[in-house]
Amino acid sequence: MGKATKILIIEDEPDVSLYLQTILETEGYKTEVCNTATDGIDRVEEFKPDLVSLDIMMPHETGMSFYVKLKKSRKHARIPVIIISGAVQQKEFCFEDFVPDKSVPPPESYMEKPIDIDLFLQTVKKLLKTASGTKVKGA
Amino acid sequence: MMAKKIPDISALNSDWIHSEFFQMVPYMVAVVDKDYNIVEANANFEDFFGEWKNKKCYAVYKKQDKPCENCPSFKIFKDGQPRVIDSVVVDKEGRQAHNVVHSVPLHNPDDKSVEFIIEMSSAVTETNRLQQEVSVLFDRVPCYITVIDSDYRIVRANEKFRESFGDVLGQYCYKVYKRRNKKCPNCPAAKTFKDGKNHESEQSGIGKKGQSINYIVSTSPLKRGGGDIAHVIEISTDVTKLKVLEKDIIDAERLAAVGQTVAGLAHSIKNILMGLEGGKYMIGLGLKKDDRDLIDRGSEMLDRNFNKTTSLVRDFLSFSKGRLPELKMTDPNKLATEIIDLYKDIAGQSGIELKSKLSPKIKKAPLDADAIHTCLTNLVSNAIDACQMGKQKGTEVVVSVRDEKNTLIFEVTDNGAGMDYDIKKKIFTTFFTTKGGKGTGLGLLTSRKLVQEHGGRIVVKSQKNKGSLFRLEFPRQRLNYIYKESRKNGDEENN
Numbered sequence: 001m002g003k004a005t006k007i008l009i010i011e012d013e014p015d016v017s018l019y020l021q022t023i024l025e026t027e028g029y030k031t032e033v034c035n036t037a038t039d040g041i042d043r044v045e046e047f048k049p050d051l052v053s054l055d056i057m058m059p060h061e062t063g064m065s066f067y068v069k070l071k072k073s074r075k076h077a078r079i080p081v082i083i084i085s086g087a088v089q090q091k092e093f094c095f096e097d098f099v100p101d102k103s104v105p106p107p108e109s110y111m112e113k114p115i116d117i118d119l120f121l122q123t124v125k126k127l128l129k130t131a132s133g134t135k136v137k138g139a
Numbered sequence: 140m141m142a143k144k145i146p147d148i149s150a151l152n153s154d155w156i157h158s159e160f161f162q163m164v165p166y167m168v169a170v171v172d173k174d175y176n177i178v179e180a181n182a183n184f185e186d187f188f189g190e191w192k193n194k195k196c197y198a199v200y201k202k203q204d205k206p207c208e209n210c211p212s213f214k215i216f217k218d219g220q221p222r223v224i225d226s227v228v229v230d231k232e233g234r235q236a237h238n239v240v241h242s243v244p245l246h247n248p249d250d251k252s253v254e255f256i257i258e259m260s261s262a263v264t265e266t267n268r269l270q271q272e273v274s275v276l277f278d279r280v281p282c283y284i285t286v287i288d289s290d291y292r293i294v295r296a297n298e299k300f301r302e303s304f305g306d307v308l309g310q311y312c313y314k315v316y317k318r319r320n321k322k323c324p325n326c327p328a329a330k331t332f333k334d335g336k337n338h339e340s341e342q343s344g345i346g347k348k349g350q351s352i353n354y355i356v357s358t359s360p361l362k363r364g365g366g367d368i369a370h371v372i373e374i375s376t377d378v379t380k381l382k383v384l385e386k387d388i389i390d391a392e393r394l395a396a397v398g399q400t401v402a403g404l405a406h407s408i409k410n411i412l413m414g415l416e417g418g419k420y421m422i423g424l425g426l427k428k429d430d431r432d433l434i435d436r437g438s439e440m441l442d443r444n445f446n447k448t449t450s451l452v453r454d455f456l457s458f459s460k461g462r463l464p465e466l467k468m469t470d471p472n473k474l475a476t477e478i479i480d481l482y483k484d485i486a487g488q489s490g491i492e493l494k495s496k497l498s499p500k501i502k503k504a505p506l507d508a509d510a511i512h513t514c515l516t517n518l519v520s521n522a523i524d525a526c527q528m529g530k531q532k533g534t535e536v537v538v539s540v541r542d543e544k545n546t547l548i549f550e551v552t553d554n555g556a557g558m559d560y561d562i563k564k565k566i567f568t569t570f571f572t573t574k575g576g577k578g579t580g581l582g583l584l585t586s587r588k589l590v591q592e593h594g595g596r597i598v599v600k601s602q603k604n605k606g607s608l609f610r611l612e613f614p615r616q617r618l619n620y621i622y623k624e625s626r627k628n629g630d631e632e633n634n
Contacts, residue, residue: 019417
C-alpha cells in the first residue's frame with residue numbers, strides 16, 4: 001500500500017475539526033488536527049502535509065498570520081491552502097483586506113462555513129492534483 | 140509748593156523754570172506766549188519734538204505752518220481756563236504720536252491777564268495701542284464676554300456676545316442667557332460674588348434667534364480698588380458644535396459596536412452550523428456503515444451544538460437589549476461592594492483574594508446600575524479565570540472606585556495570567572474567547588457596549604504572566620449629558 005495523502009487541519013473549534021477529519025478520512029486521506037495557528041508551522045514541519053485546511057479566526061494568533069509565514073517559507077510555500085472560515089462570505093472574500101503585503105500570494109481556495117462537502121472534496125482533489133501533477137493517492 | 144511759585148514766573152528766567160525740577164519732571168513741558176511762540180521748554184520736550192527755539196508751537200507740535208483749528212491755547216488765552224486734551228502730534232523724526240496735553244494759564248501778576256501758557260504733554264501712543272488691542276481682543280475673541288454688576292445686570296458685553304444674544308446692556312444676565320425671570324441655581328457668578336474666587340460650569344442658554352447654545356462659563360471677580368467685588372466678568376466658550384460632535388461620536392460608537400457584534404454573531408452561528416452539519420454527517424455515515432460509535436459521536440456533536448445555540452442566543456439576547464441606559468443617581472461604592480460580596484466565596488475557593496478599594500467621599504453618578512453590575516461581573520469573573528489560568532501564587536483581584544479629573548473610574552486588576560499584545564488586540568473585536576467551550580466571547584463585548592452607552596470607555600492594560608487591568612472610565616460631563624437626554628426623551632415619550 002502506498003503512502004496516503006496528508007492533510008493538516010488547523011481549526012480551534014473541536015467539532016469543526018472532527019467533522020473535517022471524518023469527511024477527509026472517509027475519503028482515505030490521512031489527517032492531523034492542530035488547534036492553534038501558533039503551532040501551525042511546527043506541525044507542518046513534523047507532519048509534512050500535502051494540503052492545509054485553515055481557519056482564520058482563532059485565539060492567540062490568526063490563521064492569516066500562519067498563512068503568511070507558510071507562504072513566505074521557501075520550504076513550504078507550495079503547499080496548497082484552503083481557507084475555511086465563517087468570518088467573510090465567499091463572494092466578499094478579499095485577501096488584500098487580511099494581508100496587504102502583495103508579495104504574499106492569495107490562498108488556493110476560500111470556502112465559507114458551513115461547507116458544501118462535495119465541493120470541498122472536489123476542491124481538495126483538484127488542488128492536490130495541481131500541486132503534485134500526479135494522480136492523488138487515497139482520493 | 141509749585142503752585143506758590145508759578146505766579147512768580149513772569150520773568151521767564153525765574154529760578155523755578157530753570158530748576159532741576161523743570162528739567163526732570165516726567166513730562167514734555169513747554170511755555171507758549173500769545174503769539175504761539177515757544178518761549179521755554181524742557182529737555183524731555185526737546186528730545187521728543189526736536190529744536191524749538193524761535194519756533195511757533197504749531198510748527199513744533201504738528202510740523203505745520205499755521206495755527207491749529209480749535210487751538211486750545213487760543214481758548215485758554217481767552218477764558219483763562221486750564222484744559223486737558225488728546226492731541227495727535229508729530230515727533231522730531233516725523234512720526235505721528237498721541238499725547239495727552241495738560242495746559243495751564245500763567246497770569247500776569249499785575250493785570251491778571253493770561254500771559255503765557257504752560258503745556259505739559261505725556262506720550263500715550265503705547266497706551267492707545269494697547270487700548271486698541273484690548274478693545275479688539277475683547278470684541279473679537281471667540282468667546283462671549285460679559286461684565287455683570289452685583290444686581291446681575293450686564294454692564295458690558297463684547298461683540299461676539301451681542302452677535303449671539305443681542306444688544307442687552309442693562310438687562311439681567313439670567314434673562315439674557317436663559318430667558319429666566321430669576322437667578323439661576325448654581326450660578327457661578329453668584330459664587331464668585333460670594334467667595335471672590337474663579338468658578339467654572341457648563342450651561343445651556345437660548346440665543347437671540349431662539350437657538351440653543353451650550354457654553355462653558357468661567358467667572359472671575361473684578362474688585363473695586365482691591366476691596367469689594369463690584370463686578371464679575373463672565374467668559375464663556377460656545378461648545379454647541381462640540382456637543383453635536385460628541386453626540387455623533389457616541390452614536391457612531393454605538394453603531395460600530397452593533398456592526399462588530401453582528402459580524403461576530405454570524406461567525407459564531409456559522410461554526411455552530413458547521414458542528415450541526417458535522418453531527419448530521421457522522422450519524423448518516425454511521426448508519427451507512429452500521430457503525431454505532433460513529434452514530435453516537437455524531438449524536439453527541441449534535442447535542443453540543445444545540446446547547447451552544449441555546450447559550451449563544453441567551454447571551455445574545457442579554458447583549459442585544461437595544462435601549463438607552465436607564466440612568467439613576469447611584470452610589471458607585473455600593474455597586475463595587477455588591478460585586479465583591481457576590482464573588483468573594485467563589486474567588487476564595489480558588490485561593491484568590493478579592494479586595495475592594497473604595498473612595499468613601501465619592502459623589503453619586505447617573506448610572507444604569509444593572510448595566511454596570513453586568514460589566515463588573517464580567518470583569519471580575521474574567522479576572523478570577525485569569526488568576527486560575529496563571530501560574531502565580533498569592534493571586535488577588537482588586538476592585539477599585541475613584542474619581543479622577545471629573546471622571547468616574549471603576550477598575551478591576553488582577554495578577555493572573557495576563558495577555559500578550561495579540562490577545563489584547565482581539566478581546567473587543569469578535570466573539571473572541573480564550574476559555575474554549577466555556578465562553579461565548581460576549582462578556583467583554585457586552586461590557587464595552589454597556590460602557591459606551593454611558594458615554595464611557597474601557598481601558599485595558601495587560602502583561603503576559605503579570606496580570607491585567609480593566610478600567611471603566613465615565614466622564615461625569617458625558618454622564619450628565621446622557622442623563623439629561625434620557626430624561627428629556629422620557630418626558631417626550633410621556634407627553
